[in-house]
Amino acid sequence: MNRFKRPVVIAGNWKMYKTNEEAVEFVEDLIPLIEAASSTVYLAVPYTAISLVASQCLGTKIILGAQNMNDHREGAFTGEISGSMLKQAGAQFVILGHSERRQLFHETNEFVNRKVKMALEIGLKPIVCIGETSAEREDGHTIKVLTSQLKHSLAGLNEEQMAQVMLAYEPIWAIGTQQAAMPSVAEEIHFFCRRYLANQYGTGTAEKVLILYGGSVKPDNAGLLLEQNNVDGFLIGTASLSVDSFGEIVNLSKGPLKTKT
Numbered sequence: 001m002n003r004f005k006r007p008v009v010i011a012g013n014w015k016m017y018k019t020n021e022e023a024v025e026f027v028e029d030l031i032p033l034i035e036a037a038s039s040t041v042y043l044a045v046p047y048t049a050i051s052l053v054a055s056q057c058l059g060t061k062i063i064l065g066a067q068n069m070n071d072h073r074e075g076a077f078t079g080e081i082s083g084s085m086l087k088q089a090g091a092q093f094v095i096l097g098h099s100e101r102r103q104l105f106h107e108t109n110e111f112v113n114r115k116v117k118m119a120l121e122i123g124l125k126p127i128v129c130i131g132e133t134s135a136e137r138e139d140g141h142t143i144k145v146l147t148s149q150l151k152h153s154l155a156g157l158n159e160e161q162m163a164q165v166m167l168a169y170e171p172i173w174a175i176g177t178q179q180a181a182m183p184s185v186a187e188e189i190h191f192f193c194r195r196y197l198a199n200q201y202g203t204g205t206a207e208k209v210l211i212l213y214g215g216s217v218k219p220d221n222a223g224l225l226l227e228q229n230n231v232d233g234f235l236i237g238t239a240s241l242s243v244d245s246f247g248e249i250v251n252l253s254k255g256p257l258k259t260k261t
């Protein structure tokens with residue numbers, strides 16, 4: 001693949017952690033810590049904290065987002081939240097198809113696909129998560145599973161829409177296990193994803209799409225992972241809950257954009 005410059009994105013996914021008070025305190029502490037970083041910082045906070053934290057983040061390098069949304073514009077869907085509600089509250093992106101949503105709430109690729117389309121319509125940047133279980137990896141089905149997730153979660157998008165999407169490769173065996181993928185494994189899969197995108201949407205689009213890695217990213221393993229050509233940043237769970245560890249990872253990337261080959 002041609003040399004291409006992509007920005008580095010460090011995204012935090014707080015999952016179901018942090019009250020409003022904790023969220024505000026975290027962001028207050030984080031802002032001065034990451035002033036010199038060259039990466040873009042994404043923070044997916046609980047719905048309840050979005051509007052509060054959005055005003056805090058104005059004029060900073062933090063881009064705020066949500067962890068899920070419904071696939072409808074509005075309607076009688078008790079307990080659900082729409083993309084336009086999130087956008088109006090201050091979200092600029094949304095995580096879709098996280099493995100916890102897929103496994104615990106039975107979200108299918110088709111459901112994720114409808115949400116991706118709705119998010120794009122509304123103007124929220126989707127971060128689409130894919131990843132295999134340890135059993136699927138052990139059985140040699142990783143590429144088959146990922147291909148199916150990519151094909152069906154991204155079905156019907158044109159090149160322009162695809163260029164708005166970010167992918168997150170989050171192997172389920174690495175989430176919350178302290179066992180991040182080896183840098184070479186992450187690179188192999190990210191390279192596969194980029195080749196898939198190149199085949200489907202053309203090389204130009206494939207080179208624009210950021211592919212984040214997620215699963216037990218910590219300050220001590222983030223550096224080597226980030227050195228991989230096709231690892232454009234991270235989607236971080238546990239380590240995004242502490243200002244120190246999250247700030248440390250964000251600050252790994254200082255200076256000009258990383259040059260990719």
Ligand code: 13P
Binds near residue numbers: 098174177214216
């Ligand atoms: P951990 O960083 O806790 O492994 O979680 C990863 C994740 O699920 C981010 O979306």
